[in-house]
Amino acid sequence: MNASASPEISVVVPVHDEAGAAVPLAREIAQAFAGRSYEMIFVDDASRDATLAELRAAMADLPALRVLAHTSNAGQSRAVRTGVMAARGSLVVTLDGDGQNPPHEAPRLIDALVAAPANVALVGGVRAKRQDTGAKKQASLWANRIRKRLLGDDADDTGCGLKAFRRDAFLALPYFDHIHRYLPALMIREGYENRYLDVDHRHRETGRSKYTNWGRLMASFSDLLGVMWLKTRSRRPGAVSEF
Template sequence: MSASIHGQSPQLSVVVPVHNEEDNVAPLIGEITKALRGHIAFEIVYVDDTSRDATLQRLRELQASVPELRVIRHLSNAGQSTAVRNGVKAARASWIATLDGDGQNDPADIPKLLAQRDAAAAEIKLFAGWRVNRQDSGSKRWASKWANAIRARMLRDDTPDTGCGIKLFERDAFLDLPYFDHMHRYLPALMQRAGWKTVSVPVNHRHRTAGVSKYNNLNRAIVGIRDLRGVAWLIVRSRRTAVEEMVFESKTP
């Protein structure tokens, strides 16, 4: 199903991974369409990671009234990074905006990211949201601050907030990155490893109003230590070089 302005192909794909977010689906989609309709040709790609509630049903119902909406369903639970990657692979636009499905990211910030992109140099391929005024619990904010400090020290990615779900990036650059579970938390470092530049953009952050968080501080810490070591290894082992195509003219007899 095509989403466009006057029949254009989408210029932006908004990818939203979800798992058990039945009460957040309709409000968030309404905010996305309000922020983007009339401004850019776009599509919305929801990736349902085997929700056990009515999330998929709500999405199917919304497709009747939201022509921009596409729905992809995982056949087995695979996690947020895989959901983002599958959404990006299915996307038809050359640029991707991502949002968490819990409604804490504000779709009204997407035009701000697009404006930053339009004014930026071509080598900047990722515009990462930066939650300057986080609305999470005190323990979660403390854990995030601690984790960001360790990550910045190890990876030197010059990014104050890699866990923010709202991001804007070039599709081809993303699909060229090494894929692994939880990679969505390390996109700035991975983009920089690939030779691109990244920018952090202050964005709004909101309280969760429905549903429950899928993470806690302990499971984030356990996987985070292992992932940090892996990303650091990837950076150390990275090798890049510019290339040029050689064209040799054949001599005419």
């Protein structure tokens, strides 16, 4: 696979301070998508360690690898958006850069999206056996319950980094920081449907989490209010005809 070709699938991975983890993850992605038309785009969000240097060195023997870099730290959602905007594939699958999302699950999500009706724009992963601390799992459980109740979306695990979606549908969504946690609700707002698959989850082997429960709670509260407002301002035109 040559990165200059026109791939069908773009694998987008946001990374920040993931030295020692990013390149092994890229090699796993290459193995998972071997024989398929794909590219992988790692977006370095102004890492302070050797992440960017390691990824650039790996490009020599990973021809499908593209590396983009932010000069200022802008967060996970912006890194995902940077990657999707640069993507050449019409289908995108995202993974977290810490290696906890097993790359072998990504083709399953893409295949489910391809097999789904045209009005299905997203297939999300659900971490069936989440390998995180009890505090993180409890915080996510309550956050998901509250979000589903207030937004009326259909997702049990919006925090899972494994998501496959149609590029054009994603780019049509209103952008804001932390949008990656509200993709199901926003897709429904645009008239699309979502599907979900149980996926594996692994222990973090290197680095540390970029989020705390308290920090995530504060951001989620304001984001939730914003998405609730967006839902009230949505007006869909039904079928569109051209003459």
